[in-house]
Amino acid sequence: DQQVKQNSPSLSVQEGRISILNCDYTNSMFDYFLWYKKYPAEGPTFLISISSIKDKNEDGRFTVFLNKSAKHLSLHIVPSQPGDSAVYFCAASAYTGFQKLVFGTGTRLLVSP
Amino acid sequence: EAGVAQSPRYKIIEKRQSVAFWCNPISGHATLYWYQQILGQGPKLLIQFQNNGVVDDSQLPKDRFSAERLKGVDSTLKIQPAKLEDSAVYLCASSLDQGALGELFFGEGSRLTVL
Numbered sequence: 001d002q003q004v005k006q007n008s009p010s011l012s013v014q015e016g017r018i019s020i021l022n023c024d025y026t027n028s029m030f031d032y033f034l035w036y037k038k039y040p041a042e043g044p045t046f047l048i049s050i051s052s053i054k055d056k057n058e059d060g061r062f063t064v065f066l067n068k069s070a071k072h073l074s075l076h077i078v079p080s081q082p083g084d085s086a087v088y089f090c091a092a093s094a095y096t097g098f099q100k101l102v103f104g105t106g107t108r109l110l111v112s113p
Numbered sequence: 114e115a116g117v118a119q120s121p122r123y124k125i126i127e128k129r130q131s132v133a134f135w136c137n138p139i140s141g142h143a144t145l146y147w148y149q150q151i152l153g154q155g156p157k158l159l160i161q162f163q164n165n166g167v168v169d170d171s172q173l174p175k176d177r178f179s180a181e182r183l184k185g186v187d188s189t190l191k192i193q194p195a196k197l198e199d200s201a202v203y204l205c206a207s208s209l210d211q212g213a214l215g216e217l218f219f220g221e222g223s224r225l226t227v228l
Contacts, residue, residue: 004155034216043117043204043219044156089155098144098168099208101217103155 003027004092006104013111019077021107023090030092035064035075038087080111117220119205125226131193134223138207145182146217147190148204156204195227
């Protein structure tokens with residue numbers, strides 16, 4: 001049962017353009033969402049998060065949008081840079097006395113110069 | 114601030130052998146997680162500790178996997194006997210407090226290949 005889905009395994013974008021990574025979830029109890037970035041041979045690193053009480057959170061070039069009715073969130077990177085090339089994981093949490101993150105399968109982003 | 118340390122980085126074993134992975138979380142982090150990441154998939158939680166107690170081990174294959182966190186600091190994940198499908202990267206992560214919604218800090222992972 002894949003509760004968090006990233007349907008695009010890969011995405012290619014030119015430097016300077018916008019990258020949009022999508023994530024869908026099925027569990028309506030999820031109330032906190034995070035994006036992690038992963039470079040080869042490294043562990044995932046936290047990028048940005050959003051609580052279910054918000055519909056947008058911005059941090060520099062990165063913005064996460066949450067559409068609760070559609071159970072959908074997206075990560076926008078503007079402008080995209082070659083150093084953004086990595087695998088991006090969407091994760092969701094339903095607080096049940098403790099935080100338990102469920103990860104999506106990841107989207108590999110390639111930003112070409 | 115030192116990050117999450119894991120060892121070994123790489124391990125190759127034959128099926129039915131045993132293997133152990135070690136993790137040292139960030140100092141002061143009460144919560145420690147072990148994730149399994151199979152190629153092409155997202156990380157899957159195996160076990161979560163709060164200090165030295167188990168919070169969630171519902172997805173840990175307990176017939177072959179075991180984990181402990183003695184004294185609430187370092188942790189060891191053991192697989193015995195290993196199967197081919199255990200080939201994966203084993204990620205350790207830590208966070209300040211399980212009750213707080215916040216980021217997890219991951220180590221670089223231990224890549225296991227079972228032949």
